[in-house]
Amino acid sequence: MIRKIIHIDEETCTGCGLCAAACHEGAIGIVDGKARLIREDFCDGLGDCLPECPVGAITFEEREAPAYDANAVQEAKGRTDADGKPHAHPAGGCPGSRPMRLESPGDAAPVRTGKPVSRLGQWPCQIRLIPTRAPFFDGARLLIAADCTAYAYADMHEDLMKDRITIIGCPKLDAADYTEKLTAILRDNDIRSVTVARMEVPCCGGLQRAAENALKASGKFIPWRVVTISADGRILE
Numbered sequence: 452m453i454r455k456i457i458h459i460d461e462e463t464c465t466g467c468g469l470c471a472a473a474c475h476e477g478a479i480g481i482v483d484g485k486a487r488l489i490r491e492d493f494c495d496g497l498g499d500c501l502p503e504c505p506v507g508a509i510t511f512e513e514r515e516a517p518a519y520d521a522n523a524v525q526e527a528k529g530r531t532d533a534d535g536k537p538h539a540h541p542a543g544g545c546p547g548s549r550p551m552r553l554e555s556p557g558d559a560a561p562v563r564t565g566k567p568v569s570r571l572g573q574w575p576c577q578i579r580l581i582p583t584r585a586p587f588f589d590g591a592r593l594l595i596a597a598d599c600t601a602y603a604y605a606d607m608h609e610d611l612m613k614d615r616i617t618i619i620g621c622p623k624l625d626a627a628d629y630t631e632k633l634t635a636i637l638r639d640n641d642i643r644s645v646t647v648a649r650m651e652v653p654c655c656g657g658l659q660r661a662a663e664n665a666l667k668a669s670g671k672f673i674p675w676r677v678v679t680i681s682a683d684g685r686i687l688e
Contacts, residue, residue: 455496456516461485463508467582469550470500470509476524492520493527505550505582550575552587570612578620578629581636588640591616595633595662596648597655598624604648604680611648611678622657629658633665637673645675651687 459470459479466484478493479486479500486508488494496519501509551574573587578595594615601607601619618636620629636642647662649655659677666675679687 452516452518453513454516454518455511455513456491456494457488457496457498457500458510458512459486459488460508460510461487463506464504465506465508465582467505467550467580469503469505473500473503475499477527492517493524495519495521506584550582550585550587567608570608570614570617572612572614572616576617576619578618578632579625579627581618583632583635584639587616588636588642590641590643592644592646593618593636593642594646594648595620595658597621597650597658599650599655600648600680603650603682603684604686605684607648611646615646620658621654622661623654629661630664630668633661634668637665637669637671642671642673645673647675647677649677649679651679651681 457478464485466481466486468481468486470486471479471481474494476490476493476495478488478490478495480489481487482489494516496511498509498511501511553569553572553574573585575581592615594611594617596607596611596617596619598619598621600611604611620627622629637645645662645666647659649659662675666673681687
């Protein structure tokens with residue numbers, strides 16, 4: 452039958468998983484780092500997934516497709532594993548990775564309360580999870596930080612994260628080259644400045660190199676600096 456169904460542009464898709472989490476029917480899954488329509492008969496054509504995509508990779512199309520099978524959807528939702536626990540949702544993705552802007556407390560907050568406050572300006576913050584385009588990148592001062600820096604440097608929030616959009620990663624643990632993702636973020640958004648916060652250990656050089664290569668590949672001139680932190684919590688720059 453000819454009916455309305457979603458179409459996912461895999462070239463544009465960043466694999467964030469937000470569409471999969473928004474699909475209550477389980478029609479979308481993350482395969483090889485990209486969102487895919489894995490069950491056409493599970494797609495009801497209502498498009499709950501469309502507004503969740505931060506890069507506009509999902510659209511409607513009308514084409515030949517099997518009819519929506521509500522009974523099959525309900526059966527899949529009711530499945531249980533051998534141990535009696537609910538069967539894992541076939542869509543994948545994590546609702547907790549939904550992009551959002553966080554309101555940071557005012558400058559006087561630490562003085563007024565006597566307690567440290569968070570300066571994280573957005574969610575998510577992991578490089579692997581963050582979309583390449585998002586409203587919080589507009590006019591942002593970007594902090595690209597190695598995971599360990601926040602644990603080693605006690606004043607990380609006030610000295611480095613405050614008034615910045617912070618994204619974090621560890622190229623050694625992720626076994627990934629962040630260059631392509633960082634290039635897209637710098638190229639496709641109005642980033643005003645870049646600060647790279649790394650540890651003094653050699654493996655953190657991968658994060659710095661990825662940021663430097665991304666700055667070159669973006670084709671933009673963006674002011675940037677590197678802050679190196681020692682294992683005992685001192686800034687070495």
